[in-house]
Amino acid sequence: xxxxxxxxxxxxxxxxxxxxxxxxxxxxxxxxxxxxxxxxxxxxxxxxxxxxxxxxxxxxxxxxxxxxxxxxxxxxxxxxxxxxxxxxxxxxxxxxxxxxxxxxxxxxxxxxxxxx
Numbered sequence: 001x002x003x004x005x006x007x008x009x010x011x012x013x014x015x016x017x018x019x020x021x022x023x024x025x026x027x028x029x030x031x032x033x034x035x036x037x038x039x040x041x042x043x044x045x046x047x048x049x050x051x052x053x054x055x056x057x058x059x060x061x062x063x064x065x066x067x068x069x070x071x072x073x074x075x076x077x078x079x080x081x082x083x084x085x086x087x088x089x090x091x092x093x094x095x096x097x098x099x100x101x102x103x104x105x106x107x108x109x110x111x112x113x114x115x116x
Contacts, residue, residue: 004098005074006086007040008033011056012067024064027056034060041070 003010011027018024028034031048038045044066048058062070080086084102088095 003071004101006080006083006090007036010034010037018061022064023061024067025059025061026067027054027059029056029058031058034058037070041073042066 001012003012008028008030010033013025013027015025026034026037026042026045028037031050034045034048038060042062045062046060048060050057051059084095084099087098
């Protein structure tokens with residue numbers, strides 16, 4: 001699952017062995033994103049490791065239930081009318097990147113004949 005927030009971009013996956021331990025792996029392209037997640041919403045997030053050479057060089061593990069609670073807390077914290085405007089206010093460089101993602105995702109359309 002991709003999770004794009006005002007303070008970070010995460011790819012959350014179940015790596016081999018995670019499910020058996022009730023864990024998930026949270027991956028990021030910037031170590032600071034994992035630090036922000038740990039500080040703001042997920043203190044149970046384990047230490048960040050650097051496994052360079054991958055799409056997501058930084059990663060940490062946390063209990064699946066704790067990640068679910070963190071996601072709910074992020075929803076509870078929403079106080080903005082426009083996501084991109086909030087990101088622009090907080091981090092103009094990140095907003096530029098997110099706008100590119102938004103533009104790419106805007107190409108997703110419902111198949112012809114499906115209800116809107």
